[in-house]
Amino acid sequence: MTGNAFDPLPLPSSVPVPMCFYGDPYKVAKSDEEDTYRQRYWMCFNFAFEPILRQRRINKMVEDKEMMEKRRREEAAEKEHKEEEKRRRVAAYREEREKKLEGAHRAKTTMEENLDALRKRK
Incomplete structure (x- = not known):
């Protein structure tokens, strides 16, 4: 044999x-x-x-790396979302301010054009 x-x-x-x-x-x-x-x-x-200890460590490292990458993507998406929200707030504030200034400008020009209304006010 x-x-x-x-x-x-x-x-x-x-x-x-x-x-x-x-x-x-x-x-x-x-x-x-x-x-x-x-x-x-x-x-x-x-x-x-049943993975051996070395395989478990490697798998854990891979899982940790994947979790870190996922966390980075989530943080980047959250940061981008916050920046977009900030841009929208700033744009809304500017638009509101422009409307107020435009309204004030219109009121001023109306008052200047209509002197009788200006005199009655005094």
């Missing part, structure tokens, strides 16, 4: 296979982590994936 010493061999019938919490029998899996590389352990068949 020639083959790799690391090829998985079937478990002997004398080895008791424990049951997982779901009621399924465990399977034998090999570790890929640096500290426990190629060590065998019992694992539930329903278990999909």
